[in-house]
Amino acid sequence: xxxxxxxxxxxxxxxxxxxxxxxxxxxxxxxxxxxxxxxxxxxxxxxxxxxxxxxxxxxxxxxxxxxxxxxxxxxxxxxxxxxxxxxxxxxxxxxxxxxxxxxxxxxxxxxxx
Amino acid sequence: xxxxxxxxxxxxxxxxxxxxxxxxxxxxxxxxxxxxxxxxxxxxxxxxxxxxxxxxxxxxxxxxxxxxxxxxxxxxxxxxxxxxxxxxxxxxxxxxxxxxxxxxxxxxxxxxxxxx
Numbered sequence: 001x002x003x004x005x006x007x008x009x010x011x012x013x014x015x016x017x018x019x020x021x022x023x024x025x026x027x028x029x030x031x032x033x034x035x036x037x038x039x040x041x042x043x044x045x046x047x048x049x050x051x052x053x054x055x056x057x058x059x060x061x062x063x064x065x066x067x068x069x070x071x072x073x074x075x076x077x078x079x080x081x082x083x084x085x086x087x088x089x090x091x092x093x094x095x096x097x098x099x100x101x102x103x104x105x106x107x108x109x110x111x112x113x
Numbered sequence: 114x115x116x117x118x119x120x121x122x123x124x125x126x127x128x129x130x131x132x133x134x135x136x137x138x139x140x141x142x143x144x145x146x147x148x149x150x151x152x153x154x155x156x157x158x159x160x161x162x163x164x165x166x167x168x169x170x171x172x173x174x175x176x177x178x179x180x181x182x183x184x185x186x187x188x189x190x191x192x193x194x195x196x197x198x199x200x201x202x203x204x205x206x207x208x209x210x211x212x213x214x215x216x217x218x219x220x221x222x223x224x225x226x227x228x229x
Contacts, residue, residue, distance in 0.1 A: 009153070031215060042203055042220040043156065088155060092215050096161065096169055099144040099209045101218065105155035 002027055002094050006104035014112050019076040021107035023089035030092055032065055032072045033101065038085040046074075046087075079111050114139050117221035119204050125227045126194040134189040134224050136204030144209035145187040146171070146218070147179065149200040156203065162187055163209055194228045201225050 003026040013019050023032065031050045035043040047056055049065035049072060056063045062075045076083055086106040093100040120135045138145065146161040158171030160179040168179050176198060178190040187206075191198060205218040 033215065033217070035218075042223050043218075044220070045217040048215075048217065090156075093158065093172070096158075096171065097163055099163060099207060099215055100146070100158060100161055100171065101215055102158070102172070103148075103156040105153060 002102055004089060004091055004102050004104040006089060006107050008107055009105065010108050010110075012110045012112065013079050015081060016078050019079050019083070019109055021074050021087050021089075021109075023072040023074075023104050025070045025091055027091075027094060028069050030069070032069075033090045034063060034072075034074055035088045035090065035103075036085050037088065037106070041085075043088060076109075079109070081111050081113055084109060084111050116140065117204055117206055117219050119202075119221035119224050121224060122222065123225050125229065126191070127229055128195060130194050132191055132194065134191075134202055134204075134226075136187045136189065136221060137185050138187075138204075138206040138219070138221075139185065140206060140219065141184060142206035142208060142219075143184065144216075145181065145204065145206045147177070147187070147189045148203045148205065149173065149198075150203060150223075151200050159189065159202075191226075196228050199226060199228045 005024045033048045034046040037043045054065040060077045086108045088106045090101040090103045093102040117138045143164045147159040148156040162168045162181040202224045204221040207218045208216040
């Protein structure tokens with residue numbers, strides 16, 4: 001069945017270091033979304049990418065959608081303790097009608113001050 | 114706007130008991146969904162609804178029922194709780210369209226359920 005895979009599962013960095021998480025889909029996606037979940041919290045939408053090769057930036061966060069629309073990445077420059085949390089990618093789920101998402105298992109980021 | 118609200122925040126059930134997790138949104142979103150989150154498993158779709166009176170199964174629907182009588186409310190019912198249903202449950206809502214697009218999903222704060 002359809003799968004969305006994320007690596008790494010965990011990442012521990014020193015504050016100020018960069019961080020990257022990668023998302024790979026078993027199918028071509030029409031779009032991809034990224035969410036952040038703080039410890040004990042709920043997922044919060046960060047961004048949606050739609051176009052092949054698209055790159056979007058939000059301050060220190062850079063999101064990229066692959067040319068084949070099967071992979072994506074999130075890069076954080078100079079991590080801060082406020083970046084701690086789990087980052088999820090999600091794409092449209094092929095198993096139902098419109099609006100459904102299938103999520104990767106997430107990358108849990110910890111930042112040592 | 115309160116956004117998406119969920120009650121209760123925490124719940125402990127005994128095996129075999131039934132209960133309803135409540136979810137409401139005040140953003141007039143047609144699309145609503147329920148996910149469960151287990152350690153290391155990400156978010157898995159249980160059931161979803163694209164409008165009042167319309168519901169359908171997600172990836173892991175067994176053991177759960179839903180109904181959607183109004184745009185605002187989307188309760189999730191556990192018919193006979195099992196330890197395997199111990200999880201964190203999130204309700205979410207979003208806009209929807211007929212074109213297969215996905216939109217930003219707004220999540221509620223979650224219900225932490227333990228079944229003993």
